[in-house]
Amino acid sequence: MAVGIYRVYFHPLAKIPGPKLAALTFWYEFYYEIYPHKFQYLWKIKQLHEQYDTGPIIRINPLQVHIHDPDYFDKIYASGANHKRDRCSWFHHAGGKTLSGAMLEAMDHDLHRMRRNSVAHFFSKRSVHALEPLVVQCVQGLMDRFRGELKNSGIVNLNYAYAAMTMDIISEYCFGESMKSLEREAYGKEWLDILHDAVQMRPLGRQFPTLVNLLFDLPPDIVAKVSPAVEKMNAWNASLFERIERIMRYEDGGDEKKLQQRTIFHEIRDDVGGKLPEEEKATLRLAAEGSTFLGAGTETTSRTLAVATYYLVKEREVGERLREELRGVLKSKDDRVSLPQLEALPYLTAVVNEGLRVAHGVSSRQPRIATQEDLQYAQWTIPRGTPVAESAYLLHTDPAIFPDPFAFRPERWLEDHKLTRYLFAFGRGSRSCLGMNLATSELYVGLAMIWRWFEMELYETVEERDVLTTYDVFLGMTDLKSEGIKVRITGEIED
Ligand code: HEM
Numbered sequence: 021m022a023v024g025i026y027r028v029y030f031h032p033l034a035k036i037p038g039p040k041l042a043a044l045t046f047w048y049e050f051y052y053e054i055y056p057h058k059f060q061y062l063w064k065i066k067q068l069h070e071q072y073d074t075g076p077i078i079r080i081n082p083l084q085v086h087i088h089d090p091d092y093f094d095k096i097y098a099s100g101a102n103h104k105r106d107r108c109s110w111f112h113h114a115g116g117k118t119l120s121g122a123m124l125e126a127m128d129h130d131l132h133r134m135r136r137n138s139v140a141h142f143f144s145k146r147s148v149h150a151l152e153p154l155v156v157q158c159v160q161g162l163m164d165r166f167r168g169e170l171k172n173s174g175i176v177n178l179n180y181a182y183a184a185m186t187m188d189i190i191s192e193y194c195f196g197e198s199m200k201s202l203e204r205e206a207y208g209k210e211w212l213d214i215l216h217d218a219v220q221m222r223p224l225g226r227q228f229p230t231l232v233n234l235l236f237d238l239p240p241d242i243v244a245k246v247s248p249a250v251e252k253m254n255a256w257n258a259s260l261f262e263r264i265e266r267i268m269r270y271e272d273g274g275d276e277k278k279l280q281q282r283t284i285f286h287e288i289r290d291d292v293g294g295k296l297p298e299e300e301k302a303t304l305r306l307a308a309e310g311s312t313f314l315g316a317g318t319e320t321t322s323r324t325l326a327v328a329t330y331y332l333v334k335e336r337e338v339g340e341r342l343r344e345e346l347r348g349v350l351k352s353k354d355d356r357v358s359l360p361q362l363e364a365l366p367y368l369t370a371v372v373n374e375g376l377r378v379a380h381g382v383s384s385r386q387p388r389i390a391t392q393e394d395l396q397y398a399q400w401t402i403p404r405g406t407p408v409a410e411s412a413y414l415l416h417t418d419p420a421i422f423p424d425p426f427a428f429r430p431e432r433w434l435e436d437h438k439l440t441r442y443l444f445a446f447g448r449g450s451r452s453c454l455g456m457n458l459a460t461s462e463l464y465v466g467l468a469m470i471w472r473w474f475e476m477e478l479y480e481t482v483e484e485r486d487v488l489t490t491y492d493v494f495l496g497m498t499d500l501k502s503e504g505i506k507v508r509i510t511g512e513i514e515d
Contacts, residue, residue, distance in 0.1 A: 027082045032403045037072040038079035046227065049081050053223045058500075061223075062383060062492040066414050077397050083110055084387055084407045087397060090415050090442045095395065096388050096408050097449035104129035105450055108387040108407035113229035118236040118254060121305030122312040123454070129391065132451065135309070138296055140454070142194075142287050148457040152359055154192060155461050158185045159469045161202040166474055166509050175479050178329055179504035182322035183208030186462055190317035193458075195260065195310060196281040208322070215319050217249030222494045256314075257307045264306045284309065313455070319495055320381030321459045324445075325466050326505045328375030330487050331428035332471055333478055333507060338430060339471070342371055346472040352515040353473065362464040370430035372463045376445035377416045378428060380489040380496030385409035386447060412444040413489060413496060426488070476507040 028034065028043050042048040052061040061080075068078050069088045076088040087096065098105065107127045119125055123139075126132035141147065162185045169176055184201035187208050192198040201208040225232035235243065236250055244251040267285045285306055288296065299305075332339040345367045349357050362368060387407035395402040402408055417425040421442050422432065433439055446453035453459065481487070486505050489496035 031082070033079050033085060033406065036077060036079040036085055036400060036402075037074040038068065042068075042081055043079050044082065046081055050227050054227060059220075059223060059491040059493050059497070062385070062411055062413060065385070065411065069414075075398055075400075077400055084108065084385075084409065085402055086385060087408060087410050088414055088418075089397075089410070090418075090421055090444075092397060093410050093415070093444060094448055096390075096410060097386075097447060097452070098390075099448075099450035102392070103450075104391045106389040106391055107132070107451070108389055111226060111387050111407065113225050113233070117233075117304065118257060119308045119311060121302070121308035123309065124312045124316070125308070129450070134295055135300065136450075136454065137293065138291060138300075139284050139287050139309075141292075142284055143454050143457060145457045148461050149359060151193060151458070152461065152465070155189055155465050156356070156469075158189050158192075158202065159466050161185070161188070162466075163469065163473060165202060165207070166470070167512060169509050170512065174509040175506060176476075176509055177207070177209070177504045177506050178326035179322060180207040180209040180212055182325040182329075182466065183212040183318055185466065186321045186325075187211060187314070187318045189462060190314055190455075190458075194284045194313050194317075195263065196283045197263070208318070212319065212322070214249045214252045215315050216497070217247070218253055219315070219319075219495050220493050221247075221250070253311060257311055260307045260310050261303050264303050264310075268301060268303070268306075284313065316453075317455050317458065320379075321455075321462050323496075324375050324379040324381055324459075324463060327379040327487055328371060328463070328467060329470065329476075329507070330478070330481065330483075330505045331375075331378070332371070332467075333476055334483075335428055338371070338428065342367055342430075342467075342471060346468055350468065350472045357468070359461050359464060362468050363460075365468075366434060367430065368464065368468060370433040371467065372460070373433045373440065373443055374428055374430040375463065375467075376443060377422065378426075379445075380413050380416065381445060382447070382453075382494065383411065383413040383489055383492045383496030384494045385411040386451075388449075388451070410444075412447070413492065415442065415444055473513050474509055475511040475513060476509050479506040479508040481506050 024044050028040055031043070034043070039048065049061050051057065052064045053059060065078070065080055065086055068080070069076055069086075072078050078086050080086045106129050109127045112125060112127065123132055123135035126135055162181060165181070166176065184204065184207035187201045188198045199211070201211065204210070221232050221235070235247055236254070238246070240251060240254060243254060264285050267283065268289050288301060288306060288309075291301075332342060345365055349355070349361060349365065387409040389407050390404050392404060394404050395408060415421060419425050446456040446459075484490075485499045486502045488498065490499055491497040
């Protein structure tokens with residue numbers, strides 16, 4: 021009772037507009053996020069912004085403030101030594117000991133910075149350019165599969181197909197061992213389904229952290245019964261252990277040639293800056309980092325590729341305009357075009373941007389806590405220590421920024437070159453997407469090669485069910501009953 025009165029009337033956020041019930045209790049969010057509604061709080065937040073005409077700032081639960089203003093985004097997500105930004109542990113609680121070692125789970129600004137710096141070089145633009153042959157090789161692997169499909173029904177589930185490609189790239193690059201999903205009959209289905217199941221734990225983890233953390237840390241036989249997704253993730257983690265330990269013991273030579281390939285674990289072991297304490301090199305932590313890279317690097321990129329391809333097929337003029345541009349640089353199947361050359365193509369760039377905007381790889385609000393300064397938004401002072409967030413989904417679907425927001429219209433990026441300042445798909449600031457360069461490379465090379473050389477038509481795909489984001493679990497998700505975006509490959513285009 022006393023806590024409730026404090027939260028509503030005396031809390032430092034008491035004056036921020038918003039429903040009193042949301043200020044009083046987390047059950048308000050539970051109602052929209054868990055039961056009876058499911059993963060819907062994002063849309064309730066949108067409605068609250070419309071309802072409270074006091075401005076684009078509302079208090080959405082006892083702890084957090086939500087802002088809807090594209091020009092304020094950089095203030096919240098700022099980077100730099102003078103703008104420390106912690107994560108909000110209430111929001112992020114999920115994954116127990118298994119995942120807490122990852123940079124994504126580092127709440128404290130300095131700890132996060134240390135973890136991120138130790139591998140940042142691995143994901144720099146330069147490193148990713150050097151990685152281009154691997155990306156091309158995996159796209160070619162996907163093209164070979166599509167050629168094979170032409171001998172059968174030609175029907176392909178794009179979410180699974182692209183997930184196989186992105187998964188093989190990230191696993192080969194980060195761990196020195198491809199998951200070989202492109203060789204599997206159902207492409208990346210097994211892992212993508214697991215990732216989808218596991219990420220749905222996040223909203224639950226906010227409300228019941230102990231329960232969800234316990235689930236991750238239970239003995240394997242019990243976990244197997246309660247959550248096959250978590251069991252599979254834990255088992256994969258365990259399989260990484262041996263590999264990590266050998267690398268950390270410098271036993272990475274010998275006849276296992278593959279182990280000599282540089283991985284993120286070599287990067288952390290060698291710690292060129294010499295800043296990592298020993299506990300940061302512990303196997304469990306490194307496996308956590310590995311799991312997050314696999315998760316973060318697979319679903320978001322493959323979903324963006326699948327959604328963009330869907331619209332290229334559906335919007336014939338858009339598809340034809342892109343193919344025309346691609347014909348100019350990819351004249352024959354043997355032509356190799358470098359990433360910078362592809363990035364210089366205006367229409368492909370517009371398609372990539374529009375794909376990132378409508379695919380909603382990461383849809384959720386991402387709270388940040390300014391620890392050293394109060395934030396000022398219009399007449400409101402947000403005291404330091406408050407988790408504040410914006411939601412990329414709400415910004416990317418705001419008609420004031422993107423007119424006719426649910427239309428796939430790459431032209432909008434050509435009409436206004438400054439529009440990219442409102443592309444928030446990779447977040448901003450010190451905790452923005454580490455894999456942005458890799459993802460961009462996969463999007464450019466993947467879309468260019470697949471779209472240049474294959475004709476396809478939609479197959480049993482309904483936009484509302486299979487394409488649009490209607491559930492928010494951190495990642496944007498379609499109707500939970502969706503089987504994904506399917507196409508029928510109808511032909512391979514000759515040189
Ligand atoms: C289209 C594809 C992708 C999208 C839209 C995307 C989006 C994002 C966003 C919005 C964040 C920031 C979350 C926050 O604000 O807290 C993030 C973080 C992250 N992403 Fe991505 N991502 C993509 C691909 C990738 C890839 C390919 C990797 C490969 C490793 C990756 C690895 C990460 C990691 C490690 C973080 C955590 C960074 C940190 O905490 O400092 N992402 N991603």
